[in-house]
Every structure is written in structure tokens, then in C-alpha cells.
Amino acid sequence: MIIEPVIKGVVARSAHPYGCQQAVRKQIDYVKQANPIVGGAKRILVLGASSGFGLASRIAHTFGGAEADTIGVSFERGPSEKGVGSAGWYNNIFFKQEAEKAGRIATNIVGDAFSPQVRQQVIEVINNDLGGKVDLVVYSLATGVRPNPETGEMWRSVIKTTGNPVVGPTLNLETDSLAEMTVETATEQEIADTVKVMGGEDWASWIQCLSEAGVLAQGCRTVAYSYIGPEVTYPIYHHGTLGRAKEHMHNTAETLNGQLAAIGGQAHVAVCKALVTKASVFIPAFTPYILALFKVMKQNGTHEGCIEQMQRLFNARFYTAGGEVTDEQRLIRMDDWELDQEVQRQVSEIMADMTADNFTDLGDYAGYKQDFMELNGFGFTGVDYQQDISLESLQALQP
Ligand code: NAD
Numbered sequence: 001m002i003i004e005p006v007i008k009g010v011v012a013r014s015a016h017p018y019g020c021q022q023a024v025r026k027q028i029d030y031v032k033q034a035n036p037i038v039g040g041a042k043r044i045l046v047l048g049a050s051s052g053f054g055l056a057s058r059i060a061h062t063f064g065g066a067e068a069d070t071i072g073v074s075f076e077r078g079p080s081e082k083g084v085g086s087a088g089w090y091n092n093i094f095f096k097q098e099a100e101k102a103g104r105i106a107t108n109i110v111g112d113a114f115s116p117q118v119r120q121q122v123i124e125v126i127n128n129d130l131g132g133k134v135d136l137v138v139y140s141l142a143t144g145v146r147p148n149p150e151t152g153e154m155w156r157s158v159i160k161t162t163g164n165p166v167v168g169p170t171l172n173l174e175t176d177s178l179a180e181m182t183v184e185t186a187t188e189q190e191i192a193d194t195v196k197v198m199g200g201e202d203w204a205s206w207i208q209c210l211s212e213a214g215v216l217a218q219g220c221r222t223v224a225y226s227y228i229g230p231e232v233t234y235p236i237y238h239h240g241t242l243g244r245a246k247e248h249m250h251n252t253a254e255t256l257n258g259q260l261a262a263i264g265g266q267a268h269v270a271v272c273k274a275l276v277t278k279a280s281v282f283i284p285a286f287t288p289y290i291l292a293l294f295k296v297m298k299q300n301g302t303h304e305g306c307i308e309q310m311q312r313l314f315n316a317r318f319y320t321a322g323g324e325v326t327d328e329q330r331l332i333r334m335d336d337w338e339l340d341q342e343v344q345r346q347v348s349e350i351m352a353d354m355t356a357d358n359f360t361d362l363g364d365y366a367g368y369k370q371d372f373m374e375l376n377g378f379g380f381t382g383v384d385y386q387q388d389i390s391l392e393s394l395q396a397l398q399p
């Protein structure tokens, strides 16, 4: 078969395996020539390892100076009669191939990170493959649902505001168009459910479980990723349901930091830049901001993708001789270049003029779409998109 891109709304319904391989290699090549991570963790567990910031954290630690062995947990779909499978499935496979070529251990666990079974499996693999301890736990899950362990029912996150409804243009990647959409006010229940799914509770439960199993090394650290953004986006993000979940995550970091002190460890939240990932394309009314931001940051030469953000986090902020670099809330601010005053002034100017007719000119729509296609293995030079790929050959690739 010839694998073509299929987009429905903001969801990619196909992925190109060899484009995903290219995406992984491109990130590896980047970190190999970037400022190296010095003094980094050597045994790492990444929860949410197959794409976005989690994959970039794994690549940075393996190839960007730390030479780490890693376990990656993710929820992805393999090839079947129904389709080729998800991009993250192939990212896992090709990351592991490259890591093993470099002499590193890279174990992939594909399953539901919220389940007790996957926790058990991770502990077994830490004991079998990593000598029984990890030095760093990266928490980078992004999802819309989490099963309630008591009842088995699903908590569902919603992307809504907590103030007055917000009307804003939202992107459709299938039709390359912007359409007005209203972001409604969340109910108390919807806020609580979103905090359950995207807040810090599951992160804390993972750390507790690993601690009880005795697999956290002396000095073990943990990090989770957050977003705050500039004031123009507060109604849809920071003061919305996702912002509430992140606030919960920030508080969880304080609790975990206190607990890990007993083994000389620490917990941090890194606040990252707005980027195109499988998760972020769902945020309504956010696109005009990202389109303007990409335009300005590229012009200024300060634009970063996931891999640039993660390499800089770990080489300049997280492992440093003088201790990690944080703000007064103990947050590691990787959004410093995004929130630069002059950048934000220019972004606001562009946003004020942006309409459904001119957004592809005023904003960096080409760059946004390219990023989205690359997430799914499309749009790479050096990949033969006309090649005939058999299902059997894909099924032979194992995570
Ligand atoms: P992503 O969609 O690229 O990655 C999510 C990962 O979670 C994938 O590996 C996926 O397989 C895994 N996952 C989802 N549900 C799972 C489950 N039930 N069990 C196991 N694995 C599961 O997302 P991302 O954008 O990299 O987001 C990671 C974190 O970074 C999130 O906390 C997000 O809020 C934060 N963040 C994102 C941005 C952005 O602009 N994209 C900015 C700042 C912070």
C-alpha cells in the first residue's frame, strides 16, 4: 500500500512509518550537535514517551549528552487490518532501534499508564533492565480521559473557560480554514474532572507507587510539563479548565518535592512554550496566538520546537552546577523567550489584524501545518512517499 496523509478536523487518521523514523532521526541529529547535557540522569522512566515533550526528553537524555538508558510508557496503536497504526507507535520502534545501535537500553511499554498493570510492568522492567533503580521520572502524559480506579468509569477532561464564554477563531487543518467558535464556561464538575485527568494526582500516585517498590534511586528527581502563556490567552488556557489542572500539577510538585527530600530527590514543573503537538491542536481559539507567535519567534531567531525546548531545559536549567534555574514559584521557565515583552507586543499587533481571510499570510500557517504533518511522518524530504509498504513488513516491527 501507499500511505497517504488523512486529516479529519485536527486529527490525523494515518501516519507514515518511515516519516516517523525520519522525525526521530532529525531530533537525534539536533541534540548531537547542540550544547550537551552534563551530569544528567542515566536511568530514566518517561511516562508519555512516544511523542511531543516526552519523546524529546527521551531523545535528549539518550543522545544529547547524558547517554541514558530509558523506559518509555505510551498508549499507541500498532498496524492492523484497520490501519497502519499511530505515529507514536513508530516513534517508539525507531527510537529504540537508534538507541540500541548506540549501545543504550530502550524498553517500550505500550499500555494504559493509569492502570495498575502498567505500574507493575514498569517496576518489573526497572528491576530487570535498569538494575532496579531510576534517577529521573519524566511525566509527560497528555490525554482526554482517565479511568476512575474505584469505579472503572471515565473522567473526561474538557477545554473550557471558567469565566465568561470566549469567542475566537479555531483552526480546521482538514480544510485549511479558521472558523469562529465559542469556548463555553465549564461547570464545577467539568473543572473537577479535567483536574482529575490532567492535574497532578496520577503523577503523585506514580511516584508513590515507585517509591513503595523501592525503585527510586538516592537523589531521584521528577519533572512534569506545564503551560501558562501570556495574558491574551488566559481566558482560554490559564483561567480555563486546563489552567486549573496545571495549577493542581504545580501544587503537586511542591508535595512531591517535600516527599522526595527524604531520599535527597526533587520534583519540578517546567513551563514550556506553546507548540504544535497531537494534544495542543485541540485547544479552541488558541490558533491565532500560535500562528502569530511562530511568525514572530521565527523572525527573531528564537523559535524552538519540542526537541530544542527539552535539550535547553536539560542542558541549561535542570542539571547545572549552581542548582536548577527557577522562578520564585520554583517553576522552570522554558517559556521565557515566548513571554519576552517585545515578542508579545508584536504578537498582539498581528493578532489584532488577523482574520479568516488573511491568517495564512499574517501568521505562520505554513509552518504550523508543516509541523502537524511532520508529527505524523509526512512532509519530509528524503522519504519516498510513493513506496509500496506491506502490512506484514509493518507488523514485523515490534516496540
Ligand atoms: P503528546 O500528545 O505529544 O504526548 C502525549 C503522550 O502521552 C504520548 O506519548 C501518548 O502516547 C501518551 N499517553 C496518552 N494517554 C496515555 C495513557 N492512558 N497511557 C499511556 N500513555 C498515554 O502531548 P505533549 O504536547 O507532548 O504534552 C505533554 C505535556 O506537555 C502535557 O502535560 C502538556 O500539557 C504539556 N505542554 C504542552 C505544550 C504544547 O504546546 N504542546 C506546551 C506546554 C506544556
Ligand code: NA
Pocket (backbone or CB within 6 Å): 048, 049, 050, 051, 052, 053, 054, 055, 140, 141, 142
Ligand atoms: Na509527551
